[in-house]
Amino acid sequence: MLDFIQQLVSGIALGCVYGLIALGFVLIYKATEVVNFAQGDLMMLGGFFVFTFIGLMGLDYWLGFLFAVCAMAVFGMATERILIRPILGYPQFSIVMATIGLGYFLRSVAGMIWGTDDLKIETPFSTGVLKLGDLVIAHDKLSVIVATVILCAVLYAFFNYTRMGTAMRATSENMLAAYYMGIPVKRVVSLIWAISAAVAATAGVLLAPITFIHSNVGLALGLKAFPAAVLGGFGSIPGALIGGLIIGVIETLAGFYLPQGWKDVAPYVVLLIVLLVRPHGLFGPSMRKKV
Amino acid sequence: MRFVFKTDYDQDIRLLKHSGYWWSYGVLLAALIAFPYLVGSYLQSQIVFVFIYAIVGVALIILTGFTGQASLGHAAFLAIGAYTAGFLQSQGISFIVYFPAAAIITGAVGAMVGFPALRLSGIYLVIATIAFAFIVEEILARWESVTHGNEGMRVRTLDFLGQPVPRDGDAFYFLCLLVLVGSILLALNLLRSPTGRAFIAIRDSETAAKSMGIDLAGYKVKSFAISAALTGMAGVLFAHKMSFISPEMFTLLLSIEFIMVIIIGGAFGVHGAVLGAIFIVMVDPFLTALKDDVPVLGASLASSLGMSSEGSGKLRDTMSAIGSAAGLKGAIYGLIIMMFILFEPYGLYGRWLKVKLFFQLFPLYKKATFKRQKTYVKSERNR
Amino acid sequence: MSFFTVDSISLQFGGLKAVDKVSFSVEKGEIFTIIGPNGAGKTSIFNLISRLYDPTSGKLFFEGRDITEVPAHQIAKLGIARTFQNIELFENATMLANLLVGRHCHATTQLWQEILFLPSVRRAEKEHRRKVEEVIEFLDLQAYREKLIAGLPYGVRKVVEVARALCSEPKLILLDEPSSGLNVEETDDMSFWIRDIRTELGVTVLMVEHDMTLVNRVSDRVLALNYGKVLASGTPAEVQAHPDVIAAYLGA
Incomplete structure (x- = not known):
């Protein structure tokens, strides 16, 4: 029984990691209906930034964290300006491919700049564990869980209760109409990319002690976080978190209880089954075309 | 400028619409037949890969370009075709049997993927095909009695009715050419008959297609099955060409490469598959050249322009360091995808049409003819 | 009744x-x-x-x-054929292809026949085309046969939609x-x-x-x-x- 709970907890921690990356997917989709396949790679880049600031330049952890997040926000804006804005309105698949291309590019450039070794940074969460009875949770995992929950809550509130959040939702419904209603669409889109990249950077920094920093880490995690976002119903912030948790828990439990090989496949099997029953994920709105 | 007078409906149905077509395609075919006798074995081998990629490209154009169903799982179909061939061959079954068998099995799997696709669209379909590909990859790695797992599987030389067809030989080249021409004809035939039009109708408006009497479920499954079957055939050729197959050859990256084929070539016409395949396959030789030849060339150019030998030596080293940097291929792939989507959304075939039109209309060509209308994002939730 | x-x-x-x-x-x-x-x-x-x-x-x-x-x-x-309030044509196909889709409910050829484009398919195609031409004649759409729908003015599209419905007889x-x-x-x-x-x-x-x-x-x-x-x-x-x-x- 303790085994099970311990596995469940580490599944939840892993799920929060996926949820955190999935959150980035969902944000951009929610505001612009663009699916950013390079989200994992933005996270990877965030990790490398924080490595540069802390590991190479010797800054304080929190300062480096802040710098990395800001730098990524700027990077996100630049990406939107250069790559996404010219192709907004293209078929969705074209945009998906463009972001896949971006991911390729970032991965290999990061590999060229920072090398292909696993990099590591020292963080306040690297050591130490929280003990609850017999249950053990490492601080680094705890930090991920806490950060994910807080970010989800904050962004959910932002989308639903602030003027900017409403503007973003309007933009995603109909860009032209939003523009005519006086919403600065370009600024909204650029802002959402900045936020999303900042969230990715946060994920990258928090994951640095757990997964190490490597140019392929983004692809590997992104490919798990993406099903998480889909499972939750693309475009739902709580959905991203719950989808992430489901994927994380299933993966961990399958790795522990099922024969070898199931660990990586089980999340996808579950995803396919869910999509068969609910084609738009667990919390996605059902769509019907009006004629 | 040519003006074709139409006096018969047959003229619109015919594939070779006028004498110009006979000439250009005749010359192309003659060139392709003469090729193995003209070029070295390295280039010939590359062209065989072009053929294989082009077959997959045609398959993807049927599915994505015509029917509008995205797939990032075609590497899995290629794998199923390749492994079927490898396994059946090792059981002593003849090529005549296992080639169609691979097509049928892959087609059946494709139809099975098509069923869930009925209810999925857009991004949900993309992720479902990715999930499918992952599951196939894992099965290949685990089903050791058939696939030999991660160790991989040797594929013996193709044996055509007792006649060995070595993978570097001319006969293999012609076999691949034949399959490619066959799949192109298949795609073109579909396009001029009710099924192909039904695919296009589904792509452009599912509601209207339904009201026009098109059974969405049936045609989506058909499209998946045809596309998968063609990819399966390409898989058989791929297995023989590589002579060794293992699960890690058929990853998501390969599926992305296949999508690149149609993005680069242009997904709206079958020409795109071939042009895109040429481009993708030629990236590798280009990279090799970047590593070996370009630095030397650059250095000698620099020294002939009066640079000191020390300086040009340094230049050569820097250039070859960039050329051989790990992961350069990834960066170039990424750049190619982004550049094409940004600047050449209709692909190479689109560019070709523009150039052709420019000369046909010279000097009256207007740049705006192909200008994209500014479109605004509307929610797909209401679509 | x-x-x-x-x-x-x-x-x-x-x-x-x-x-x-x-x-x-x-x-x-x-x-x-x-x-x-x-x-x-x-x-x-x-x-x-x-x-x-x-x-x-x-x-x-x-x-x-x-x-x-x-x-x-x-x-x-x-x-029973229909048109749509907000025009549901197949935007990226020619008008002719759109009208031929209207003939879909009369398609008799099988997939394998179409792949080989047997003479029976060719005959059926010509028959479809003949019927389509009748509708084109009826609604005066001769000028637009090879034009993509995406490039046609609204008024013409509206007529094309009626034509497509009529093609299904x-x-x-x-x-x-x-x-x-x-x-x-x-x-x-x-x-x-x-x-x-x-x-x-x-x-x-x-x-x-x-x-x-x-x-x-x-x-x-x-x-x-x-x-x-x-x-x-x-x-x-x-x-x-x-x-x-x-x-x-x-x-x-």
Whole structure:
């Protein structure tokens, strides 16, 4: 029984990691209906930034964290300006491919700049564990869980209760109409990319002690976080978190209880089954075309 | 400028619409037949890969370009075709049997993927095909009695009715050419008959297609099955060409490469598959050249322009360091995808049409003819 | 039994009754128009007839046959074709291809025959093309055969949609606001065509329309709806004089 709970907890921690990356997917989709396949790679880049600031330049952890997040926000804006804005309105698949291309590019450039070794940074969460009875949770995992929950809550509130959040939702419904209603669409889109990249950077920094920093880490995690976002119903912030948790828990439990090989496949099997029953994920709105 | 007078409906149905077509395609075919006798074995081998990629490209154009169903799982179909061939061959079954068998099995799997696709669209379909590909990859790695797992599987030389067809030989080249021409004809035939039009109708408006009497479920499954079957055939050729197959050859990256084929070539016409395949396959030789030849060339150019030998030596080293940097291929792939989507959304075939039109209309060509209308994002939730 | 009968059909979206026990019947060779304010449930009735929606209750009969359970893609084959309010053409195909899709319900060739493009397929194709050319002739669309729909002006697209519906050789054609977005001259043309469709091609017309001039000019009978319920039915003049209809349009 303790085994099970311990596995469940580490599944939840892993799920929060996926949820955190999935959150980035969902944000951009929610505001612009663009699916950013390079989200994992933005996270990877965030990790490398924080490595540069802390590991190479010797800054304080929190300062480096802040710098990395800001730098990524700027990077996100630049990406939107250069790559996404010219192709907004293209078929969705074209945009998906463009972001896949971006991911390729970032991965290999990061590999060229920072090398292909696993990099590591020292963080306040690297050591130490929280003990609850017999249950053990490492601080680094705890930090991920806490950060994910807080970010989800904050962004959910932002989308639903602030003027900017409403503007973003309007933009995603109909860009032209939003523009005519006086919403600065370009600024909204650029802002959402900045936020999303900042969230990715946060994920990258928090994951640095757990997964190490490597140019392929983004692809590997992104490919798990993406099903998480889909499972939750693309475009739902709580959905991203719950989808992430489901994927994380299933993966961990399958790795522990099922024969070898199931660990990586089980999340996808579950995803396919869910999509068969609910084609738009667990919390996605059902769509019907009006004629 | 040519003006074709139409006096018969047959003229619109015919594939070779006028004498110009006979000439250009005749010359192309003659060139392709003469090729193995003209070029070295390295280039010939590359062209065989072009053929294989082009077959997959045609398959993807049927599915994505015509029917509008995205797939990032075609590497899995290629794998199923390749492994079927490898396994059946090792059981002593003849090529005549296992080639169609691979097509049928892959087609059946494709139809099975098509069923869930009925209810999925857009991004949900993309992720479902990715999930499918992952599951196939894992099965290949685990089903050791058939696939030999991660160790991989040797594929013996193709044996055509007792006649060995070595993978570097001319006969293999012609076999691949034949399959490619066959799949192109298949795609073109579909396009001029009710099924192909039904695919296009589904792509452009599912509601209207339904009201026009098109059974969405049936045609989506058909499209998946045809596309998968063609990819399966390409898989058989791929297995023989590589002579060794293992699960890690058929990853998501390969599926992305296949999508690149149609993005680069242009997904709206079958020409795109071939042009895109040429481009993708030629990236590798280009990279090799970047590593070996370009630095030397650059250095000698620099020294002939009066640079000191020390300086040009340094230049050569820097250039070859960039050329051989790990992961350069990834960066170039990424750049190619982004550049094409940004600047050449209709692909190479689109560019070709523009150039052709420019000369046909010279000097009256207007740049705006192909200008994209500014479109605004509307929610797909209401679509 | 009438040619086409809608028998107390209802459609409910959650708590909203979009169509509430509507009954009417259309006789062969008639031009029957459904009018009503926005949101009255007119298009919903069309979507029910073309089986895009499943009715909550009620039945549909066409030529004496119950079609309430027939899947949407078989409706065309029975002889019911339709157009759409917001134009649902196949944007990235030529007009000719669009019209040939209209022939789809008459396709007889099998997939394997088409892959090989056997002579039978070629014959069938030529036959389809001949029928399509008749419609092109009928609606004066000769100039647009090879043009992509995406590049055609709105008024032409509206006609192309009618043409596509006619290509399926329907017995009953459903026109959803054929004149919306057309200018006066185009509306005029449309009204002539609608009458020609009935008299020359012998196709029964069921349409939804807002333009009362057009309605008066072509309709034999009119049905007025509001909030999913039938207000009145009869000749155009009768319906327009009906107090409930006046109240619905002018506000009581």
